[in-house]
Amino acid sequence: MSLFLTTMGRYVDLQESETRLLASFEQIPADVKKHERLWRARAKVGELFILQEGWACTIRPTPDGEQQVIELQLPGDIIGLREFTFMRHATEASMITPGRIQPFPHENIVDIIAASTPLAIALFAYISRQEALLTERMLITFHHSARARVLHFMLETFYRLKKVQHVELASFEFPISQRLLGNILGLTPVHINRILKTLELDRVLKKHRHHVEVYNPTRLIAEAELDGDYLSDEVNGLKERLVLLRH
Structure with a gap:
């Protein structure tokens, strides 16, 4: 099973039809070098990337000319998903280590949401956890x-x-x-x-x-002093609701 399927399967139980749907969007992975830039800030949003191997990060330029790391991306993460509805990237994305990425055209997200309610829930769950990581980092900055x-x-x-x-x-x-x-x-x-x-x-x-x-x-x-609730993959009882919808 690919890391994309593994990531989505953390939030919902994938049926065979959903596994086939996700697999149909998969493209040939590409090797990338350490520090290789995946896109620049202000570039038009096009392809997202599924990180198969290696570590990456997204960076946002600051008004004083510095750069602030926004997200740390680990294997299985979807790089750029938070920006897929925007015309242009607010961030720059680059590799921290050598790795392997799988291109994922951003319009495929629309097709997935239209085709499967469970996969839409899984995508929302993934995005909300990325937001939770940013929120937690902000809170510990003030209180730790x-x-x-x-x-x-x-x-x-x-x-x-x-x-x-x-x-x-x-x-x-x-x-x-x-x-x-x-x-x-x-x-x-x-x-x-x-x-x-x-x-x-x-x-x-x-x-x-x-x-x-x-x-x-x-x-x-x-x-x-880590409270790991924000790292949980549980979706607040929605799996049971999805079982009802499927029947």
Whole structure:
């Protein structure tokens, strides 16, 4: 099963007809390089991309000429879905690591919604969870210390990865540079460096170049103060409603 089918299947139970429909939209994946740009800000919205392998991000230019990371994209994510109804992209999208992407013309979203109510619900569920990630990051910025924000983001990323691949908290992939991590969390690279050194000295975790090694999972979870409800795949009883609609 492709990652797109896996992602949609997290929210609704896919029937064979829905699996075939999604498969019919799949195109040949393309390999992409580290830092490769998928689109520029203000470019016309056309193809979205399903991230099959690798990590990516969307970035929004700021008025002062800087760039702010908006979303971190992991395998299985649909890059650009939040902007598919706009004429032009408000963000720029680029790869963080080498990877593999599957083109997905944005008009296919309309065809999916028209053809299947369950798949429409799955798309809405996916979009709402992307919004929840942004909302949670804003809230922890106001209510958590810088150290807790770093730990919260790392733990959140671990749980997101766990949805699509086998990972262990003791050591998990995290190919994000200190500069990029600071950009995501609104902290300077110097501040990030200081926090990571302290976390290593305190024997909580160590940030390597491409992964995180966790020494004390209990302390990590406690300090991160992550309430995982916003990461849940449950759709508030709608699956039962969809079963009734199908019959």
